[in-house]
Amino acid sequence: MTAGTGGGAVTAGTAAEGRFAVRRWSRTASVAAAGSVVAVAALAGVPYYAGTSAEQPLVTLFCLVALASLWNLMAGFAGLTSFGQQAYLGAGAYALYAAASMGLDPFAAIPLAAAAAGVLSLPVSFAVLRLSGGHFAVATWVLAEILRLAVTLAPSAGGNTGVSLPGVSGYDALLRQALTYWWALAVAVCSVAGVYALARSRFGLDARAVHSDPVAAASAGVAVGRTRRWAYCLSAFGTGAVGAVLFANTLYTQPGSVFGVQHSVAMMFMVVIGGIGTIEGPILGALVFFALQQALSGYGPWYLVLLGAAGIAITLFAPRGLWGSLAAPRGWSLFPIGHHISGTS
């Protein structure tokens, strides 16, 4: 039995008369971890053996993987369904613009942009985390709209026209491409590995307790507010990094597009079809979303109709997402985050 929440483990512990063992790792997990390291190393070499035509789509894919994992950190673990993560995408992009305008190297400034988004999310979290459920979702969306309007009304940030990334003209085209690619890969790997590590830690247990029942979690001694705040701010930090990488990739950003709610829709789509509350799910969801995007983009408006139809089909026939429906009945877990309890007496 894999305990889905911290509560499950506690019950098992007190009810068990004899001795029992908690297993958190498996051979599959070791193989998956080793395989991931090899895969990341292989991907890191892409600029050397595959060239720019392979880099471009992979940058998009990596950003999607990062966004899905970060959204899952909030929605899948801490139970915060945000509809406004685009606020931090935009914050990251415009922070990168500000840093590059001041003469910093745009690629060196990406961590600064991410930090700026993370810092912004802290005061915001005090306001939005007072709400929950649908109210929280709407409040986060409103926040993104406020930021969009603020940028629109600021001529120094380019207003509605948008801005170009300064400081890239000195770069050789191939090197610029490769640096963008490596940054996107790094952000995706850090997001997935970071969420994995968090989910396996005490924080992960707290977060899932808060997700299941905040009142019960609080009475069991979990700091509900602090857990949610960490999830929210860390997710904002990572999303800010993605925003900066996307800007470095497109070289042009516009409030109407970077603060667009379609980003939240995409994050939700990827997490829900992949499998919420797992590490594998968002990655799978991002792959599916990316494949659909590539395959259907030629169909114009039909692309959105088909995407919607795929979403409906999966929620109807595989409500736990693709990974959830595939793995849970078979007991698969490449990146285990639960507590596997077995009696040893």
Place this chain on the structure above:
Amino acid sequence: METHPSRRAFLGVLGTAALTGCSGGLKESSGGTGGTIRIGYVSPRTGALAVFGESDDYVVGTVREAVRKGLTVGGRSYPVEIVTKDTQSSAARAAEVAAELIQRDAVDIVLCTSTPDTTNPVSDQCEAAGVPCLATICPWEIWAGGRGPFTYSYLYFVGSREETDVFAGLWRRLGGDHVVGGLWPNDVDGEVYRRFVTPKVKELGWRLADSGAYADGSTDYSSIISAFVKSDVDILQATPIPPDWVTFWRQAHQNRFRPKMVCVAKAMLFPSVAATLGPLAEGIVSPVWWSPSFPYKSSLDGTSARDLAQGYRTATGRQWTPPMGFNHGLFEIAVAALRASGDPKDKKAVAAAIGRQKGEAVSGRYDFTAGPMKNVSQAPDLLGQWRANGSGGHDLVIVDNSLEPAIPLQGDLRPL
């Protein structure tokens, strides 16, 4: 960052090898790829800006036909291939497809058209990748603002400051003092008009009533209309998106707001909007970048402006649109620059050649050597007035040609 030179050299060698390998594997044969001139064309075909790309199939079709036999440059003959991409009316998607054209399709030149959402991200991608780029249908001030320096990217279009001056000239024809009402939404065009018209009205010593930056897609304009009526606005200068203009103008009519002159940029460029308004379109003044009455012809095959519009009508049953002329002109300038480059595969040479181009396309005269700034050729902006044509529709009649007297006037300005 100290390791730049060595890493750059290493990557350069490997990357170039990989790139050549990739494009060789993708296309017919490496020899064929090297010998074909590829032109990329980026425009909005779907989404909110689809009306701009409506005539693309026809325009690109005529260009394909005109260059079917290929181009001869520096004594060598090259077949020409045109690769088109749709931005889905999104700036992010525009950047993405531009990168695809550069990296996967390995195009020799990128053409992009219609609104800053297309021209700016595509120009940025080309500038960063060192690929020649030519843009149109974006006022040059918006294209150049806060960007640059430009080496590889060029723009051929009208300017907003000049357009404001032409409008002001028209207003002065009314005589006396006036109150100008500015209907400027919270978008790029609204911002630019506010920036240029506000000082212009002050210069004339008139009063200005600004609508405030309302959101695109608003459906209730009663407060703006009553503010305009209260300030005695008798000249309206508006840059709304087409559906908003239809809503606004109908509400204005219901509320008996009837200025002496109504100048509408953007929304009233397209005959389809005039058709939606019906009798309410009568007398509205709109900029004319291009019309079938322009006395120019294609430098590719000699097709006149009138025949281009007529051909479109015959092929699709639809009325001409202003972007047609400029989009066709873009290809003409590109072909002229490729010819003048000496080597169409040399990106630096092609980019430099665009900067030397000076001539005539179906869209009018272009001259990249004269300014208003480096890498920009400014097109003249004319004004037209929508008038009922006996057959139930409306035609845009040219009433001001002060910037290009070579284009004939078609009528006198009539106040509403």
